[in-house]
Amino acid sequence: MNTAQKIVIVAGSIGILLIIGFLAFVLISSGFSGQFAGGVVAVIPLKGDIAGECSSYGGCIDPAKFKETMKMVENDKAVKVIIIKVDSRGGEVVASRDLMKIVKNAKKQKPVIAYINDIGASGAYYAASASDKIVANEFAFVGSIGVKSEIVHYKGLLDKLGITITVVKKPDNKDFGSPYKKNLTDEERELIENIIDKIYDAFVSDVAQNRNLSEEKVKEISERQSIYLGNDAKNVGLIDYVGDIDDAVEIAAREAGIEGNPVVRYIDTERESIFDRMAMKIGYGFAKGLAEIEGTQQRILAKK
Numbered sequence: 125m126n127t128a129q130k131i132v133i134v135a136g137s138i139g140i141l142l143i144i145g146f147l148a149f150v151l152i153s154s155g156f157s158g159q160f161a162g163g164v165v166a167v168i169p170l171k172g173d174i175a176g177e178c179s180s181y182g183g184c185i186d187p188a189k190f191k192e193t194m195k196m197v198e199n200d201k202a203v204k205v206i207i208i209k210v211d212s213r214g215g216e217v218v219a220s221r222d223l224m225k226i227v228k229n230a231k232k233q234k235p236v237i238a239y240i241n242d243i244g245a246s247g248a249y250y251a252a253s254a255s256d257k258i259v260a261n262e263f264a265f266v267g268s269i270g271v272k273s274e275i276v277h278y279k280g281l282l283d284k285l286g287i288t289i290t291v292v293k294k295p296d297n298k299d300f301g302s303p304y305k306k307n308l309t310d311e312e313r314e315l316i317e318n319i320i321d322k323i324y325d326a327f328v329s330d331v332a333q334n335r336n337l338s339e340e341k342v343k344e345i346s347e348r349q350s351i352y353l354g355n356d357a358k359n360v361g362l363i364d365y366v367g368d369i370d371d372a373v374e375i376a377a378r379e380a381g382i383e384g385n386p387v388v389r390y391i392d393t394e395r396e397s398i399f400d401r402m403a404m405k406i407g408y409g410f411a412k413g414l415a416e417i418e419g420t421q422q423r424i425l426a427k428k
Contacts, residue, residue, distance in 0.1 A: 163204040163382035165373050166197045167239075167390045170208050174215025174223065174247045185212060187222040193391060194226055198233045203389070205235045205380035207372055208255060212248035214268065217323055220247025224330060227254040235379040239372035240264045240363070245351065249362070250327060253334040256379060258363040259372040266357035269331060269346035271323045273316055279306040337361055 172184040197203050208227065214220060230236050231254070238244070238252035240260035245268035252258055260266050282289065282304065289304045299305065300312055308316070328346070332339045345352075345360050354366045365375060377386040 164202045165386045165388045166203045167207045171211040174219045176219045205376040208238045210240045210244040214246025220250045223251035224254045237376040253331045259365040260354040260363045262354040265351045267352045271320045
């Protein structure tokens with residue numbers, strides 16, 4: 125056996141061991157052992173600001189990534205019920221409504237329980253409202269059913285700095301909401317208010333349907349005060365139970381008909397996203413190493 129063949133055999137053996145170890149780590153880290161349990165409660169975090177797109181470093185809720193996680197759990201036969209652990213003050217309108225629809229569709233496959241730990245406000249409550257039941261901590265902030273638009277005006281600052289911005293436009297309302305104008309015109313304010321009214325009405329309508337309340341009741345709740353603590357939220361109908369995560373697990377297991385102590389699997393989406401990126405780098409490095417070994421083999425053979 126020549127040197128080149130020995131190098132290939134050793135490299136191949138190392139590669140096989142790395143692949144086996146890698147697959148074992150993936151199976152363990154994803155809770156593979158739960159596949160053989162009688163009933164698994166999957167806990168999925170809904171944490172951070174809600175946005176249409178998030179950076180690769182995480183820290184916010186991306187509906188597309190959340191949907192992928194939900195689908196993975198829905199397709200896992202060992203998982204009997206899903207808990208969405210909410211810690212979010214809300215975020216973008218479209219993304220929040222997308223999350224609500226994802227939760228609504230998921231509960232067609234399996235029971236979905238929302239647990240509000242610290243805060244489930246605005247768009248986050250919007251998403252949670254679509255679940256089968258909502259549990260909130262006694263001191264969690266719940267609600268904030270409403271819509272707002274904020275426009276920062278820089279005109280005064282620019283004037284002090286001696287900066288002039290010239291805008292050529294067609295039609296006249298093309299620079300609607302521009303931060304470089306001194307103030308909104310009456311027409312612009314009316315247009316923004318009209319948009320907000322429509323979004324608010326849709327928000328109220330969806331929450332009313334999800335929570336089996338009248339739209340008038342939801343409007344009354346939102347206009348009476350913005351945020352409710354756990355017990356107050358239960359009294360007005362925004363949630364079903366007051367308790368901690370253990371209570372939420374117990375309620376979820378009961379909803380799914382799980383007997384005995386359920387197996388709880390926490391889905392760490394942040395860790396998984398970082399792990400995915402690390403796996404890609406490991407795979408690239410491994411492939412590059414094999415290519416270098418192959419090149420070395422060819423050079424050795426050429427010398428012979």
